[in-house]
Amino acid sequence: MxxxxxxxxxxxxxxxxxxxxxxxxxxxxxxxxxxxxxxxxxxxxxxxxxxxxxxxxxxxxxxxxxxxxxxxxxxxxxxxxxxxxxxxxRGQPVPEFHIVPNGQEEAFVELARSERPALFGTFHVGYSDLTGCMIGQFGRRVRMVRQRVGNAYDLTLLQRIFGEYVEFVWINEGESLLFALKSVAEDGVSLALQCDREEHGSRHQHFDFMGARRRFPVTIYHLAHLFRMPVVFSFGFPGEAGHVDVLCSRPFEPTGESKKADLQAGYLHFQEVLHQLEVELKKRPYMWFNFLPMNSEDAHAS
Known part of the structure; x- marks a missing residue:
């Protein structure tokens, strides 16, 4: 530590x-x-x-x-x-994951079941850590990028249970993140990243969210262009009978033709994700665990 x-x-x-x-x-x-x-x-x-x-x-x-x-x-x-x-x-059964039909679930499942490395994005929403572990249950190795804190015993337990296919990478330990990115390039391991907090990214853009143009990290799309990897988002919410309802986005595919084109298309994809999430949060307002200041607004936006 x-x-x-x-x-x-x-x-x-x-x-x-x-x-x-x-x-x-x-x-x-x-x-x-x-x-x-x-x-x-x-x-x-x-x-x-x-x-x-x-x-x-x-x-x-x-x-x-x-x-x-x-x-x-x-x-x-x-x-x-x-x-x-x-x-x-502590040993209770892992809940069943139900992917919510929204016209995009088939593409999500097809990608998750494939052997192709991918970038799986989420927010600090609902059962985000369990959703990351669900991706591992599709038979792919996943490195979940998180911030290490001194008393993260919940993540220690999850790694003990899902350690066969899930590994945590700590963003406040720079050498670990560099090792994870190197593994993406060389070993075909997928990455799972949380993309809602401003301090968790080196690249940022402003998007429409909750009534304003707000700043979000977009490092995931820079990685997508760099490694020619698809990006897909998923959010897990508590469902009936202990199930986890998983809301997923359509996959984003970088073309690799130019960085500018890939990033512009990626930002449009992220805007779709934010609209999708905002609609869901209006139904489940207590599920975004954001006990920090709201993402900063664009001072130049009307």
Whole structure:
């Protein structure tokens, strides 16, 4: 573990993940759910910055000034997604993944089942980590690009379960990311990247999202041009009976004719993805776990 990973950590007490696992295993379901809600309520009041950022996002997603109860539901949704990962990590069955029919699912499945290396994009939405592991279940090796923090025990458990075909690459360890990119070029390994947070990319562009022109990282399309790899996005949401509903985009294929043409076509593809996601977030507003300032707006946009 690097010094940087020790400084960065997820919110919560030391050993919090282990406490959640213990209480979940030992308490009746109704008691555990009540205890989880109590813990989330404490976090809600002790995290004023995250509460303010949640309010900023929910104001746009809900279309009205969010109440404290609605902001609490946002906090609770994040905690429930964490519990889902911890349960799988301690041996509970992996949920079934249902790809939502939207006219693009066949192309997504065809690409996922192929042996062709690809770039799989997602956001910090719903069950994004489990969706990355789902891609590995198609029989392909995937390196999931994430930021290492000092208490990411949930990812440690997932790597233990899905380690046969999923490996995590930490973006705050530059040599690991360079090794991953080298593997893409030489070994045919696919990459899974989260593409919503501005600090997680070296190249950025502005796109229409949530009522404004907002800045997003677009490194994934530069990689697509460089390695002649397709790009496809998917988002996992909790469904009925414990299933995971997977919403997917159409694949983007770089032509390789020119970098400018590939990037322009890639940005149009990303705009489609953002429109698709925004429609879904209006239905499931608590599923984007963005407790940071909204992506910055283009000061020159009308």
């Amino acid at each position: 690097t010094k940087g990973s020790k400084r960065l950590r997820n919110p919560g007490p030391v050993g919090g993940y282990h406490f959640i696992i213990w209480f979940d295993r030992c308490l009746p379901a109704s008691w555990f759910q009540g205890l989880l809600r109590f813990g989330v309520w404490i976090a809600f009041w002790l995290m004023p910055r995250q509460r303010a950022y949640s309010r900023e996002y929910l104001r746009l997603a809900l279309g009205h000034e969010p109440s404290n109860a609605e902001i609490f539901r946002h906090f609770l949704a994040l905690s429930e997604s964490l519990v889902a990962k911890l349960r799988i990590g």
